[in-house]
Amino acid sequence: MPIKNTSNKAVFLDRDGTVIFEKPGVYLSDPKKVVLYKNTLAGLKKLYEAGYKLFIISNQSGIGRGYFDEDTMLAVMSAMLKKLKGIKIEGISYCPHAPNENCNCRKPLPKMGKQIIKGYKLNPKKCFMIGDKKSDMEFAENIGVEGVLVLTGNGRKQAKKYKTELGNFKHCADLKGAANYILSEEVL
Numbered sequence: 001m002p003i004k005n006t007s008n009k010a011v012f013l014d015r016d017g018t019v020i021f022e023k024p025g026v027y028l029s030d031p032k033k034v035v036l037y038k039n040t041l042a043g044l045k046k047l048y049e050a051g052y053k054l055f056i057i058s059n060q061s062g063i064g065r066g067y068f069d070e071d072t073m074l075a076v077m078s079a080m081l082k083k084l085k086g087i088k089i090e091g092i093s094y095c096p097h098a099p100n101e102n103c104n105c106r107k108p109l110p111k112m113g114k115q116i117i118k119g120y121k122l123n124p125k126k127c128f129m130i131g132d133k134k135s136d137m138e139f140a141e142n143i144g145v146e147g148v149l150v151l152t153g154n155g156r157k158q159a160k161k162y163k164t165e166l167g168n169f170k171h172c173a174d175l176k177g178a179a180n181y182i183l184s185e186e187v188l
């Protein structure tokens with residue numbers, strides 16, 4: 001039975017390097033190559049059962065760069081959703097543009113997050129953004145939610161490279177660590 005979820009708290013999730021395995025620098029375009037991190041399901045289950053709405057917010061510049069088309073990217077999303085059995089993802093937002101297109105939706109710009117916060121009447125003070133890059137943490141700041149950096153994907157390298165900029169964000173080994181942190185931080 002799906003849990004009826006009327007809460008105003010949510011966790012925004014980066015996709016590549018956070019929910020699903022990313023080899024840094026490789027643009028995933030094959031649905032058969034979608035692999036969840038070992039602790040992804042455990043982490044998402046905790047958040048979901050604690051009443052958090054879950055949203056995927058993803059930059060998919062591989063489309064704008066001409067590496068793959070939108071349908072291929074959506075097939076990867078479907079493959080991911082299939083593996084997240086038992087966990088409801090409320091929504092998926094993605095930016096299909098390349099950085100040089102100067103669009104208004106690519107993270108860290110706040111548009112994708114602001115739309116969700118407004119549409120679902122969320123309270124940003126009760127929301128979190130989990131991601132593996134500095135841009136995810138900047139995005140968190142830009143939408144007024146707390147950012148949590150995971151050390152999967154690009155996380156470990158980013159933490160080193162941007163030690164100062166990322167110093168104020170909680171670092172967690174993976175999604176399960178991030179979920180534990182979020183539940184310990186909960187504003188009731």
Ligand SMILES: [Mg+2]
Pocket residue numbers: 014015016017018131132133153
């Ligand atoms: Mg990522």
Ligand SMILES: [Zn+2]
Pocket residue numbers: 095096097103104105106
């Ligand atoms: Zn965009």
